[in-house]
Amino acid sequence: MLLTEIHEQVRETARQFADDVIRPVAQALDEQERFPSEIYEQMGQLGLFGICVPEEMGGPGLDTLAYSVVMEELSRGYASIADQCGLVELITTLLVRHGTKEQRERLLADVMSMRTKVAYCLTEPEAGSDLSGLRTSAERDGRGWKLNGGKIWIHNAPVADVGFVLARTDKNAGHRGMSIFIVDLNAEGVERGPKEHKMGQRASQVGALNFNNVSLPGDALLGEEGRGFHMMMSVLDKGRVGIASLAVGIGQAGLEAALDYAVQRKQFNSPIAEFQGVQWLLADMAKDVEAARLLVHSAASKIDRGEDATKACSMAKCFAGDMAVARTADAVQIFGGSGYIRGFEVERLYRDAKITQIYEGTNQIQRMIIARQLVKNGAR
Secondary structure (H helix, E strand, C coil), X not given: CCCCHHXXXXXXXXXXXXXXXXXXXXXXXXXXXXXXXXXXXXXXXXXXXXXXXXXXXXXXXXXXXXXXXXXXXXXXXXXXXXXXXXXHHHHHHHHHHHCCHHHHHHHHHHHHHCCCCEEEECCXXXXXCCHHHCCCEEEEECCEEEEEEEEEEEECCCCCCEEEEEEECCCCCHHHHEEEEEEECCCCCEEECXXXXXXXXXXXXXXXXXXXXXXXXXXXXECCCCCHHHHHHHCHHHHHHHHHHHHHHHHHHHHHHHHHHHHHCEECCEEHHHCHHHHHHHHHHHHHHHHHHHHHHHHHHHHHCCCCCHHHHHHHHHHHHHHHHHHHHHHHHHHHHHHHCCCXXXXXXXXXXXXXXXXXXXXXXXHHXXXXXXXXXXXX
16 A cells, blocks of 8 residues: 555654654663653654544544554554554544534643543443443433443553543443443542553553542533444444554564564574574564555555445454564564563563454454454455
8 A cells, every 4th residue: 555745754753753762761661661741742742643633623634544654653662652642543533523512622632732641441341342241331410420330451541531431321222322421530439440560561551440429511421322332333443453553563663673683693603584494484574564564554545435444444453463473473583582581672572462462352353343244245
């Protein structure tokens, strides 16, 4: 997929930022599990958040393909940083598509600048891939609402100011009985669980949120009552493109590190890059990274053209996630014993890659979606 001059300019901006600002501190951020506010503030100033927010609403006004390019380059620097970009993109997309003028004016600019930190609150103990298990509820209380329930594994939960919370507003209406609420996470009745200590992407903050009779004003409702599930689903294609792009960035970083090491590392008086076994690993890494990138760009372009992109997005997410795990394992193999030691980039990349097979719908769920689309629409 050919990128336009604008896409190339966006790529160069994100790549330079990743090389100059993110990569030098990635290892320290991983060890410290620290939320890097100063990096996010710089990203906000560069316009790297809310990529697709229209210019008339204060955003860059770019397309999904540009978003995928930014996600890949940021992830090549450090996937935790890219993850924040992806989160903001989903929230701003919800606001642009479904928010009132007042909600957009109140939140969009602060979210894109990271003056307001947000959380996307879906997952519960009994509701992950299957949202029919959702238990969090919101009941009318005069002109407002009372919110009760709990969420787990929520990105930014330990630090977020505002949560976009999916809750049941009609217990008897199934998916049609869910709504989204914009919740002040510093309000009375909101409790934050401890920060989770993750295998990878350790600088992104994840934790639980509990809501105990939290009072919400009437204008906390986003969009129409009962349309929350459909609104959340409407941004999943873009979310999967984002995670697929992030996985490509991890794979690209692994390839670059492995190639540099193979050229420099000598055994039997020769660089190991001259050994056929290592060459085959490098070749497989390069072809799979490029194949994943092309799948991602194709899926992003389908979204931008207004086509049905569900199968393409699931294919991109599934392939790219599997690629990132397999090919960062190859990078560790090329490094040998060094690749298994903390402090080497490829060890971190291997850990960072695994979650790309799990979040935004597990790769098993993606295979189900792909198969159903094939049965429904045929093989083309």
